[in-house]
Amino acid sequence: MKIVLLTGMYPPAGGGAERATALLAQGLRALGHEPHVVTTARTAGDDTVEGVSVHRIAARRAWIGDVLAQSSAARVRWNLAELADRRQTAAVIDRVRALRPELIITANIKGLGGLLPRALRRLPQPHLHVAHDFEPVEPRLLRPGQRADRLGNRVWALVSRLRWGNPEAVVFPSAWLQKLIGAQHVFSGSRQAVIPNPVDVAAVGARIPRPGGEYPPLHGGPFRMLFIGQLEPHKGARWAAETLVGAYCDTPLPTEWTLDIVGDGADRGALDTLAARDTRIRVHGPLDGAAKEERWQHADALLVPSRCLENAPLVVFEAAARRVPVVAADVGGVPEYVISGETGWRFASGDVTAFLFAAQTAADPARRSALRWQKLPPLLAPAEYARQVLALVGSTTLGPPLARGGNGGVLDLLPKNLSAFKQEEAHYHDHATHDAADVHQLNALRNRFYHQRIFRHLRPVAPGGWLLELAGGSGEDAAEALALGLRVVETDISKGAVEDAARLLSAVPESAGRFVTATMDAERIPVADGAFAGAWMTASLHHAEDPRVVLREVRRSLAPGARFVAAVEPHRLYFGAINMLKPLFELVLGKRTDMSVADEEHSGFWHGELRALFIKSDFTDVRVEPMWFTAGFLHYTLEFLTRLLKKKKRLAAPLWLEKACAYFDEFVFRLPGGRYLAWHWVASGQKPNTDR
Template sequence: MRIGIISNLYPPHERGGAELIARRVADEFAHRGYDVSVLTTQPYSGWESLVLRLQEKHIERIYRFHPMNIFGIENIGKKPFLWRLLWHAIDAVSPGVRSVIRRFILEEQPDVIFTHNLKGIGLSIGQFIQETDVRHIHTLHDVQLTVPSGLLMWGHEYSFLNRSFLRRWYEALSKWAIGSPQAVISPSKFLLDLHTSRGFFSNMETHVIPNPAPPVTVPNRAEFRSGPLRFLFAGQLEEHKGILFLLHALDAWAGTRPAPTNTFELHIAGDGSLRAEIEDQCMRDDRLIFHGFVALDSMLKLIAAVDAVIVPSLCYENSPTIIYESFAVGTPVIASRLGGIPELIVEGENGCTFEPGNESSFLEALSHITNDPNVCWAKAAQIREMAQMYALKGYVDALEKMIE
């Protein structure tokens, strides 16, 4: 069987977990003997980058092009509101993408196409696939079909934009663009319920399948080490990811405890618009260790070395990749009680949750780790065992049943 995978980004170009999931699925399908091809974007590098070309032949064949828009998705966060509004309108119409899809399908002859995030490669790709006889299965990763930015902020659920006719217009356009896939996959019940409550995917086949953990040999956690408590923040260095809240909350926590029980290290891995500010703070505070972008193998070693991973998001998360990676290693997670996160965390077993942006709630959750870190380290094997339900093999087994 020939399988096509379409994603707005694909490694080495990546912003978050969605493109990593697409890559893991593509590799696993290829290892199982399927013929796999990928369609994705590339940064603009002249007129020739607008033309679809087969650029890489690894396990899968990777086609890349730069969509016809006023800028690439990698630059959207740097643009003014009106420019972003125009960009979203062009992306929904997807000029030139119909011919790209037709060429991709003609070249590769896929029996089924799995689409992931389409914002930035052409939201109307769903419609274009459905004009052919190729089966289409779409995987949700965030709220970008209902919120243009893909971000639904905690406490802003009833803001003007979320209640206005603009949101309804955008959703109507998204419903037309994505069309009617034969099946829709959501990694969390939260995300699927959000879309169906807003009129998406009615009378369609839907599945909730949690994201797969990384298919690599993970390091075992060592014995508990004395010394400062060690935490890890790994993700985009953006305000909506809660990094500034976390820095303030940990500083407040240290101020309420007597020495030496108030010592800690916060390892920060990631990149984003706050990078310069975070690096500056790290240079002035030796409790903060900045790593920048960290590749997966090194990330897993970093996760294995800390007492807990902290996910302090202020936006509704679907199913953060870092949580799966932490569980695979056996490290507990302290995370915002938001979106699909509570579906992954069993309180007191593999982590704790707290009310987003609430410092006292965060400190209460943190106390489960700080009061006796030995208990958490003793649960490493149990956490790894619980993580087996998120194995890549099981995830792709479920996909195979859908395409049989």
């Protein structure tokens, strides 16, 4: 399964959250999926990092990695500009569409455009968010003791609810963050889970502890402390180093000690200066691989002296995996994973005396050897972490009767005893010579505007799930679904129509293995119950011999929670009148030869009639939305003139008129009673999550 991960930075840039995203990508790859990372950089370019394809989009303004080193005023200006940056968001969405994923995962998206969460809601793929920080309720840093429910935060949380909506699932690395964000009702409609950050098994190797495993040997000599992270003021590395050498107190740490600092950031220069004066402090800059592992091997304790609220620092899990005690500020979600007397010691953030006392305690070899390590944080390898994350969005599989299908070939799944009505419909469409795209003006904006809503109604499509199109004709809508990265079973009662669809779908880039074509009766769908992640039919429910049978059979074939859309169904108000006036039209225009039996005999549905059909078929969340008012008059006037003037091609309206009709109609439909002026309906319903 192709999965896109969206993150503002990606290693080697960034900190713990970005490393956690990289480990998720590695875990997805280990499970056999195809992860692609879309991120930003100073310059655009694609590369591969540890086997994962990384697509870097050039930042339109300053790159997020450079913004972190700028002044507070500059960062405020940058953040305000990013909130309304449509072009950056559009660049990201274009890349996502080009990749055609089946699942979209977001992490820290700062730098990808503030409108990105809202844009993702328009895509059919399910969206899973991994919340590594509290940005949805506080756009800046939260300091210890600072309330997250102030007026400004409540306003920002409202903005976040409007931006994000409710992704299909949200992962929190700590229960503290879940509670903090949940208190402001952000993501309240999303499926949620607390899943601890993963651990890099390849780096730690066989030293990941097992129950009853050996403790690491105690080092002789001075007490060796280690800091790994961003060298920014809010991470506290400079504060801790200056406290240890006595800059903030009269009594520095009495024990012989050293402090190794790994990382980079705004405080790097000040720390280099301090290290030049005091050889006990050693600044290594950013390290990776064996060089970083060597620092771990020589560490007696890890320092996490944060001056801001932390979520679940990845470095804490890395320390636990190596049985290195942690001396950490008692902030945010840290107490869930650093337990005094078990895995380390905590102190009040910014409290010099408390910090030195905790460090002195950790410096005592007897106290370190007495740590029980019975309450270790859950240590998840990347593959297990990815498995738990994917479990939140679920998956569906194609039913066995269609699993034998292949691209290009057409499966014959029609029953042998078709009624005379169905045989006549199949015969008509088998021998129809007209161009369906031209006859129905499928590429006109007035059609595309509403056809695109089909996939919005169907979202989210479960990763790996298949969609079913019934009575799909020549497959134009199915081709659009393939272009969006979805999997489609394209069916029609007419073999000729399905063969045309197979040729069209085969021409869609990267469509191999993602579609099956079959002749099928919509009243008898030969698949197991719950086989499909969604289904739709366009302008065809009124063709059915018995629409109630179609709806019940579709519902049976859908997975729990999946939706069915019946689009472009005619409104009886207009088409009943047209059928009454048919003799007059035939007198002026001549008898039509390009209409099926169903089109001649059926006048469409009333709004309440169509709604009742769905409800009586045990669908829930039933919606019957209007389509075309002035656009309908435009469409059928052009059809009338085309036939009157005997044009070979349908007459087309200018684009400005198409847009004007679409926007005006949407305005009319919002007025009381306006929906009942529609020429067509788009009806949809959901199969309940718990079936009867």
